[in-house]
Amino acid sequence: MQVYADNAATTKISGHALQAMMPCFEKFYGNPSSLHSVGQEAKEVLEDARAKVAACLGCEPREVYFTSGGSEADNQAIISAARFGARKNKKHIISTAFEHHAVLHTLNKLENEGFEITLLDVSNGHNVTAQQVKDAIREDTCLVTCMYANNEIGSILPIAQIGAVCKEAGVPFHTDAVQAVGHLQINVKEQNIDMLSLSGHKFHGPKGVGALYVRRGLPLVNVIEGGAQERGKRAGTENLPGIVGMAAALADACANLEENNKKVTALRDKLIEGLSKIPHCALNGDPVNRLPGNVSFCFEGIEGESLLLLLDMQGVAASSGSACTSGSLDPSHVLLAIGRVHDVAHGSLRLSLSHYNTEEEIDHILKVVPEVVSLLRNMSPVWRDLQTGKREYIL
Amino acid sequence: MALYSEVVMDHFTHPRNVGVIENADGVGEVGNAKCGDIMKIYLKIENDIIVDVKFETFGCGSAIASYSMATEMIKGKSINDAMALTNKAVAEALDGLPAHKLHCSVLAEEAIKSALKDYYDRNGIPYDKKLFPDCENCAHCHE
Ligand SMILES: Cc1ncc(COP(=O)(O)O)c(C=O)c1O
Numbered sequence: 001m002q003v004y005a006d007n008a009a010t011t012k013i014s015g016h017a018l019q020a021m022m023p024c025f026e027k028f029y030g031n032p033s034s035l036h037s038v039g040q041e042a043k044e045v046l047e048d049a050r051a052k053v054a055a056c057l058g059c060e061p062r063e064v065y066f067t068s069g070g071s072e073a074d075n076q077a078i079i080s081a082a083r084f085g086a087r088k089n090k091k092h093i094i095s096t097a098f099e100h101h102a103v104l105h106t107l108n109k110l111e112n113e114g115f116e117i118t119l120l121d122v123s124n125g126h127n128v129t130a131q132q133v134k135d136a137i138r139e140d141t142c143l144v145t146c147m148y149a150n151n152e153i154g155s156i157l158p159i160a161q162i163g164a165v166c167k168e169a170g171v172p173f174h175t176d177a178v179q180a181v182g183h184l185q186i187n188v189k190e191q192n193i194d195m196l197s198l199s200g201h202k203f204h205g206p207k208g209v210g211a212l213y214v215r216r217g218l219p220l221v222n223v224i225e226g227g228a229q230e231r232g233k234r235a236g237t238e239n240l241p242g243i244v245g246m247a248a249a250l251a252d253a254c255a256n257l258e259e260n261n262k263k264v265t266a267l268r269d270k271l272i273e274g275l276s277k278i279p280h281c282a283l284n285g286d287p288v289n290r291l292p293g294n295v296s297f298c299f300e301g302i303e304g305e306s307l308l309l310l311l312d313m314q315g316v317a318a319s320s321g322s323a324c325t326s327g328s329l330d331p332s333h334v335l336l337a338i339g340r341v342h343d344v345a346h347g348s349l350r351l352s353l354s355h356y357n358t359e360e361e362i363d364h365i366l367k368v369v370p371e372v373v374s375l376l377r378n379m380s381p382v383w384r385d386l387q388t389g390k391r392e393y394i395l
Numbered sequence: 396m397a398l399y400s401e402v403v404m405d406h407f408t409h410p411r412n413v414g415v416i417e418n419a420d421g422v423g424e425v426g427n428a429k430c431g432d433i434m435k436i437y438l439k440i441e442n443d444i445i446v447d448v449k450f451e452t453f454g455c456g457s458a459i460a461s462y463s464m465a466t467e468m469i470k471g472k473s474i475n476d477a478m479a480l481t482n483k484a485v486a487e488a489l490d491g492l493p494a495h496k497l498h499c500s501v502l503a504e505e506a507i508k509s510a511l512k513d514y515y516d517r518n519g520i521p522y523d524k525k526l527f528p529d530c531e532n533c534a535h536c537h538e
Binding site: 301302303304305306309310313322323324331342343346379380381382383384 | 407408410413414415424428429430431432433434435451452453454455456457458459496
């Protein structure tokens with residue numbers, strides 16, 4: 001049995017999205033900036049896609065800027081707020097310790113340029129509170145950027161509350177909602193979100209396309225200079241097939257959101273319950289406010305990469321935050337940020353589900369994971385030391 | 396292209412010499428759980444010949460394969476042959492390792508040397524200290 005359980009990394013494109021893309025190669029191949037009717041037809045298709053995305057976010061179409069994906073949207077949002085903050089001598093940015101690298105590395109760059117960055121602690125409940133944000137805001141804070149939901153451990157942040165705190169303090173609020181859009185009910189106006197990043201390939205759309213929502217009136221600076229596309233804020237001939245496929249996927253995801261959530265949440269809970277029976281393991285992430293498809297565990301005494309390779313051979317595609325999967329000697333910054341020590345963080349497993357997964361697939365995962373974990377534990381000197389009392393269990 | 400060669404995958408999925416030797420003549424342990432890689436090796440030595448070898452590991456796929464291959468390469472060999480085993484020879488026998496996984500083969504070499512050193516120490520056999528890595532202070536695990 002083949003089970004794809006790595007939907008947080010990327011998703012299979014939906015038949016509907018693929019269908020929507022095809023005419024953009026064959027019929028609507030014009031350049032939306034061209035004056036002739038072939039171009040203007042493509043322009044209409046583009047604006048129709050923009051309207052669909054806007055409807056799912058609860059904003060106006062003109063507030064949606066298409067990008068090459070989530071990373072570019074994150075970069076542009078943060079750099080824009082920083083540049084305009086610096087003009088008013090505001091050079092302090094608040095974020096969290098478990099953001100995606102698209103955010104953290106952009107913040108590092110700004111730190112090197114003289115910005116001061118506060119990364120909120122996430123070890124308490126594997127989440128942050130709006131109060132933490134409130135306490136961190138200063139006179140010179142030019143941006144709060146907190147992810148909507150964490151890609152590794154699935155915690156959903158209290159976005160509406162953080163939005164309210166930021167609004168009250170008059171600080172722009174950006175959220176990296178790459179893992180949330182298409183999976184959670186979002187309304188940028190009601191939740192006081194000023195900027196939001198999304199990415200097509202996380203909700204069964206194509207890769208290499210995303211969008212940045214920016215509340216009307218907030219200034220944007222270009223990350224990519226050139227032509228006047230996207231109201232002059234993002235140069236480059238539009239990736240029309242990608243944009244249209246993303247919009248179709250998002251429209252579907254939003255229309256079926258409740259139904260999909262119900263199904264995926266039930267699969268997730270079954271998986272969490274089953275895996276919890278493995279001795280000396282721990283669930284990572286907020287147990288209550290959690291993405292419908294996220295299952296993340298640490299297993300003591302084993303290393304994640306060998307776990308993934310063996311699972312792959314049993315047909316299960318998953319991911320891990322171990323060092324060996326990252327190409328460095330350190331395990332995932334997210335697992336370290338929630339307080340997992342190195343020894344334990346190396347033994348992590350993330351299974352991320354979508355509505356394409358079935359109950360039979362969950363049963364297969366529940367059969368093979370315990371087998372593989374005990375196989376690896378049986379050859380682990382760490383496990384032997386734990387069992388013989390030479391080393392103390394952490395989990 | 397696959398991440399690992401066929402030889403690596405073979406040794407990873409069917410690791411040779413996994414286990415423990417009770418009353419081993421030499422035991423070596425290198426790496427630590429913090430950096431996600433531990434190798435423990437047990438040697439049975441008779442008349443300067445390694446008659447049996449077993450290992451345990453907490454490590455990634457290439458680590459398991461490296462230790463499996465390295466133990467195969469010294470089994471039945473003399474102590475001198477085992478001392479001469481290099482990480483490069485282990486990596487070559489595996490048909491290569493990805494660059495960021497080469498340290499696994501280094502750890503295999505060091506673990507064998509550390510077990511041999513243990514054997515020398517236990518039996519009061521003099522040896523040239525320069526031949527052995529300083530595992531207490533090795534820089535594999537950056538802080
Ligand atoms: C939370 C989060 N932010 C940003 C990204 C980057 O998105 P993209 O791959 O579209 O650049 C991802 C996905 O990898 C993500 O999970």
